Amino acid sequence: MKFSRTKKAGIVIVGILVFAISFYSFKQDDKNFQIAKNLDIYYTLFRELNLFYVDDVNPNKLVKTSIDKMLESLDPYTNFISEDDVEDFRFMTTGEYAGIGALISKQKGKIVIAEPYEGFPAQKSGLKAGDILLEVAGKSTENLSTEDVSSLLKGPAGKSVLVKIERFGQKKPLDIEVVREKIQIDPVPYYGMLDKETGYIRLSNFTVDCTERVKIAFIELKEKHGAKSLVLDLRSNPGGLLMEAVRISNLFIPKGQEIVSTKGKVKQWDKVYTATENPLDTVMPIAVLVNRGSASASEIVAGAIQDLDRGMIIGTRTFGKGLVQTTRDLSYNAKLKITTAKYYIPSGRCIQALDYSHRNEDGSVGEIPDSLITKYTTKKGRIVFDGGGVVPDITVDNEVLSNLATNLITQSVVFDYATYFNSKTEKVAAPEDFVITPEMYADFVQFVKKQDFKYESRTEGQLEKLLEVAKREKYYELSKVEFEALKVKLGHNIDQDLEHFKDEVSELMSDEIVSRYYYQKGAIKAALRDDKDVEKALEILQKPDGYASIFDAGRIIKSN
Numbered sequence: 001m002k003f004s005r006t007k008k009a010g011i012v013i014v015g016i017l018v019f020a021i022s023f024y025s026f027k028q029d030d031k032n033f034q035i036a037k038n039l040d041i042y043y044t045l046f047r048e049l050n051l052f053y054v055d056d057v058n059p060n061k062l063v064k065t066s067i068d069k070m071l072e073s074l075d076p077y078t079n080f081i082s083e084d085d086v087e088d089f090r091f092m093t094t095g096e097y098a099g100i101g102a103l104i105s106k107q108k109g110k111i112v113i114a115e116p117y118e119g120f121p122a123q124k125s126g127l128k129a130g131d132i133l134l135e136v137a138g139k140s141t142e143n144l145s146t147e148d149v150s151s152l153l154k155g156p157a158g159k160s161v162l163v164k165i166e167r168f169g170q171k172k173p174l175d176i177e178v179v180r181e182k183i184q185i186d187p188v189p190y191y192g193m194l195d196k197e198t199g200y201i202r203l204s205n206f207t208v209d210c211t212e213r214v215k216i217a218f219i220e221l222k223e224k225h226g227a228k229s230l231v232l233d234l235r236s237n238p239g240g241l242l243m244e245a246v247r248i249s250n251l252f253i254p255k256g257q258e259i260v261s262t263k264g265k266v267k268q269w270d271k272v273y274t275a276t277e278n279p280l281d282t283v284m285p286i287a288v289l290v291n292r293g294s295a296s297a298s299e300i301v302a303g304a305i306q307d308l309d310r311g312m313i314i315g316t317r318t319f320g321k322g323l324v325q326t327t328r329d330l331s332y333n334a335k336l337k338i339t340t341a342k343y344y345i346p347s348g349r350c351i352q353a354l355d356y357s358h359r360n361e362d363g364s365v366g367e368i369p370d371s372l373i374t375k376y377t378t379k380k381g382r383i384v385f386d387g388g389g390v391v392p393d394i395t396v397d398n399e400v401l402s403n404l405a406t407n408l409i410t411q412s413v414v415f416d417y418a419t420y421f422n423s424k425t426e427k428v429a430a431p432e433d434f435v436i437t438p439e440m441y442a443d444f445v446q447f448v449k450k451q452d453f454k455y456e457s458r459t460e461g462q463l464e465k466l467l468e469v470a471k472r473e474k475y476y477e478l479s480k481v482e483f484e485a486l487k488v489k490l491g492h493n494i495d496q497d498l499e500h501f502k503d504e505v506s507e508l509m510s511d512e513i514v515s516r517y518y519y520q521k522g523a524i525k526a527a528l529r530d531d532k533d534v535e536k537a538l539e540i541l542q543k544p545d546g547y548a549s550i551f552d553a554g555r556i557i558k559s560n
Contacts, residue, residue, distance in 0.1 A: 042066075075339050077323055083333040087154070099154040100161065101183045102127060104146055107412045111141045111149045113165075114415075117185070118519035125178040127165070129516055130419030134173055135164035157182045169423040190524040191217035194534065198541055199227030202524055203248070206240030206297035211247040218251065218280055229285040229541040231534060232301075235315060239296025242273075242324065242343070249304045250275040252311070254282055257346075259304045262324050264341030269326075285547050286311030287537035290392060295319035302390045303345035306557075309380040312540065312550045313392040315533050317559055320388035322352030347376040353388030381553035391559045393550050394540070396533050404497045405504050407455035408448070414505075417447050418512040431514050431525040436506040444509060445498050457497075463487060 050057060067080045081089050087097065101120025102113050113131040116122035133141050136152040155161060160179045167174055187210035191201040199221030201214060221227040239245075242260070249259045253275045261272040288302050288311055299318045305311045324341040344350050354372055373387040385391070401409075408414050421440075428434050436444075456464075467483060470476040476483060498505065507530060515523035528534055540546050 075323060077321070077325055077337070078339045079337045081335040081337060086333065086335060089335065089337070097154060097183050098157040098180050099183055100127070100178045100180060102153075104133065104149060104153075106146050107415070111144065111146060115515065115520070117183075118521070120183060121178045121181050123519075125176055127163075127176060127178070128167070128422070130168055130415070130422070132166040133163060134166055137161050155180050168419050186213065188213040188217055190521045191221065192525070193221065193225050193227065194231060194528070194538060197226070197228040198231060198538060199225065199229070200231045200233065200528070200534070202233040204237055206237070206244040208241065208244070210240075210244050211251070214248055215251060215280065222281070229287075231287045231289060231537050233289045234294045234298040234302060235289050235291040235533070236293035237295070237298040238293065239298050239321065242297060242300070245297035245300040246273045246275075249301050250277050251280045252282065252286060253279055253304065253308060255279065257308065260300050260343050260345055262341040262343045264324070266340065269340060282310070285541050287541060288313050289533045289537065290315040290318050290390065291398065292316055292319055295321040299351050299390050300343065300345065303351055306384065306390060306393065307346040307378050309378050309382065309551045312394060312547065313390060314394045314537050315392050315396055316398060317391050318351070318389040320351060320353035322350045347378055347384055349374070349376045349384065349386035351386070351389055380551050382551065383554065383556045385558055391557055393557055394536060395559070396536050398532070402501045402504060403455060403457045404501050405508060407453070408505060409508065411453060413448060413451055413453055414508050414512050416451070417444055417509065418516055420447060421513055422516040428513065428517050431518050431522040432529065434510060434514050434526060436509050440509070441502060441506060448494070448498065
């Protein structure tokens with residue numbers, strides 16, 4: 001019997017389909033078997049541990065550790081959220097919780113009020129930065145973590161909590177009753193005019209409805225204060241809600257324009273996000289400030305502004321988090337925050353770091369070889385690259401703090417001095433006028449000398465490592481006199497260092513002292529006076545030709 005060529009082809013195709021379906025079924029069955037097999041191994045291992053391990057084991061702790069380590073092997077952002085941690089997770093996305101409205105920290109083994117938020121229960125009840133929390137709700141804070149104390153301070157809105165504090169300059173502890181309230185942290189801690197024509201908005205996170213706060217600030221700056229250009233500060237903004245990033249971009253980007261797209265394993269979830277509303281302004285010159293702490297939603301906004309040539313980006317390369325997380329409900333009220341997609345900004349590039357193993361100490365994007373990056377173009381033809389993060393149009397290298405200044409902060413010396421200063425000084429000049437006088441600095445130097453303050457310069461640290469190597473390789477004895485002389489010569493002198501780094505230390509002192517009287521808004525306002533990123537933004541925004549040249553076609557935007 002003869003078959004036509006068409007029939008033969010049909011039989012071949014059917015055969016291929018049957019094989020493919022069978023192979024797929026086999027693969028799925030094998031995958032399901034592997035899952036069932038490993039879960040059974042895990043269960044039997046856990047049972048044997050529980051029965052025979054020499055000491056008692058904590059089942060919750062063991063399982064939590066195993067889950068965390070498993071998810072850690074995937075990426076840094078896929079996390080298990082236990083029922084106990086759900087409230088903290090909700091605060092991260094909404095900026096809302098019920099409590100006293102204060103930031104606490106552990107300093108020298110004690111739980112301290114680091115910053116009471118202006119207008120919230122802690123501040124209204126008289127709590128101050130520097131107050132040491134001895135007891136919360138009748139429970140001693142000794143040996144408790146900041147998380148434990150934070151849980152004690154939180155509770156139902158309208159219910160009071162009694163705290164016992166130790167205050168600098170007071171002989172006896174103070175009992176203060178604080179009535180908890182629903183706390184909504186303002187995502188726009190400060191906005192104002194930098195000069196007669198330039199508005200400034202600081203956005204600290206992308207929580208629910210943060211776009212409305214930015215919108216209100218922008219309209220006021222433009223209509224009431226005559227702003228003709230804008231500085232949008234996204235530095236150290238860790239991100240948040242994707243839709244808020246889209247909405248904020250839409251304030252300055254025309255309706256219908258693509259802002260970001262997501263692509264993942266589940267194709268039904270892939271989505272293109274466009275500007276859906278009429279923007280507030282599409283022509284005003286904009287400078288977006290970013291740094292290594294600008295991540296996720298911050299990078300969507302900065303990336304869209306750059307790719308669409310809507311404004312210039314100033315600062316340092318951003319963090320490099322281009323992964324989208326979705327929250328899935330688990331049993332017993334737990335949740336899984338799982339990475340489900342990557343997002344892509346208008347040029348088509350993904351800003352996710354290419355690998356997690358070559359990041360900086362803070363987790364941000366490290367050096368990326370040219371061979372691994374791909375070229376893209378912005379709307380006007382500027383050349384940009386992927387590989388991780390958003391590279392600024394104008395890079396401003398932030399000055400690295402001296403080891404002296406770093407240690408004065410980490411050992412809480414500047415913080416403690418501000419507490420001491422506040423205890424004997426009723427009021428200070430406005431944030432924009434406050435300065436550290438020679439008398440104040442001399443007082444600070446004396447304060448430092450009375451503290452148990454010890455530090456080592458970076459040069460001394462490297463020299464110690466050199467000496468260790470020299471001793472191991474038996475070169476030390478050959479040049480002992482020279483090594484010891486170098487050690488003496490490079491040894492730090494606290495009086496000389498405090499004088500040499502006077503300007504740097506004074507700036508830290510100013511920010512901390514101003515925050516005691518004018519809270520977060522005042523501290524931001526004071527810090528803007530010596531802000532190099534802001535200075536660079538103003539320099540370019542004040543020169544129309546210079547601003548326009550940023551967007552010249554063919555211009556290459558690439559990190560050094």
